[in-house]
Amino acid sequence: MQQCMLGLLLLFGFGQALLAQNVEILTFEQLQARMANQKQELVVYNFWATWCKPCVEEMPAFEKLALDYQTKGVAVVFVSIDFKSKHAKVVEFVGQKKLKSEVVLLNAPDYNAWIDKVSPKWSGAIPATLVVKKTGKVSKFHEGSFTYEELVNFIKPLLE
């Protein structure tokens, strides 16, 4: 009986671990390499932070998009720009919110070195969103929040 309980506990613990994302830490070069080699038709990279209220508010719209457009080859990646020292906080947040889309932490504190490489249109304010097509050559950028409808209208031209 005791063994059985232990087994159950282990199983439960393992299940929780499977559910929670570990949140990979990437350099900007690693993020760029991912964009160049993505397997999905279209990936929506949403730049956010745990402390950014409008970012957190728009997350459900992105999760819904990932779900609704999965069959069309669309995926969402939440790119946290929280400091690397806050990694545990990001993991905890992702677990609490039960985020299903992949979350990565971008460890690139020298902002001026890479913001223009995401988009020259980006001033650095978050939330900000970059949509990249499989080829890696076509992309579209938006600084500011999205509703679900706005987000769908934003990505649709890239799916045609």
Add this chain to the structure above:
Amino acid sequence: MQKVLSLFAFMTIGILAFAGVEVGDLAPDFKLKNIDGKMVSLSDYKDVKGVIVIFTCNHCPYAVLYEDRIVALNSKLKGLGFPVVAINPNDASKYPDDNFEGMVKRAKDKGFNFPYLHDESQAIAKAYGATRTPHAFLLTRGNSGKFSVAYIGAIDNDTENTNPDKTKYVENAVTAINSGKKPDPASTKAIGCTIKWKQ
């Protein structure tokens, strides 16, 4: 015809107001309420080489991380002819911490040694083209008494303040100007909180 012309003029003004300033442009004047209740204008600054205008706020964690550094910046650069003027442009209806009372409290708690002005209508943030907090605009005063924009962007390249070898953009820009050179870089970007615009 006149109607068309006035419409065109209106549109042009609209576009200009939204585009903000670039390095080399004249800096828009302002007259805003300081935390002591008095009005402060850019044109009040006569015995200076320039002014460091920083759009910031109370609630944004990235702005908060820079508070002590802005105090230190003013202590160091005011004596070199470049005092700091901080401006909070955020719509307080969504972020109550950013209201005038919050500004007074924050300035007192953190020992702000510079004016902290309330851009309640957000017109000045728009005129400058500020998009995030913190967002710095280094202005130089010309012989005519008009100010022009010499540097736009981040205060340094280390928001978390953990890198002892950080590049201090604003300080370096002031050093360059004081030695008769142009700031290089003249503009930088940084992650920050979106200015909370009124809807």
